[in-house]
Amino acid sequence: MTTRVTLISPALSTALREARFADGPLDAAGLRQAAAARGAVVDADQMFASPSVRCEQTAEALGLTTESLPELRACAMGRWRGLRLDEVAATEPQAVAAWLADPAAAPHGGESLEALHTRVGDWLDALPADARVLAVAEPDVVRALTVHAIGAPARVFWRIDVLPLTATELSGRGGRWNLRGGRPLQVTSH
16 A cells, blocks of 8 residues: 655746745746646646645646645745745855754754754655555755655755756655656657
8 A cells, every 4th residue: 555645846936046935926937837838747646736826826727626735835934935045145144054964953043954854854744555646845845855865864865956846756655765756747649
């Protein structure tokens, strides 16, 4: 009895393009790309989305009916929320360095990456055996779930790139997961 989880990263938005610690709607290109990939997503027993505008719009453009799931929310960025990474790095270089180097650090006053890993890992581990789950999830959530699934230390979080509108697939049972990462969503013709 294998559990299968497909994680879809959101399409492009201005906030993603700018590396901004913020949510926001998909931009025109993101909407076009997601609409073009409609029909490229596998069927699932349960479908969820991170509670963000960009994830909910991506799901809608893909033709999915998802349930907003708080466990899949993006990492809470505290006082950095709304700012671009380069802006924060210019004013708080030591805080950014600490945040990038130490998964337990939360110099922004929000959630540490370690706490994010625990939150999403608990969700993954609680999925029922033989479930087929699809989630349109924030890139940091996809990274954290990937790290958890392969049993890697939290410090490798920053070494995983999650491109827009890609599928990361996890399959496993008994706490042992296999990974297939970064598959672009494409509609295949028959």
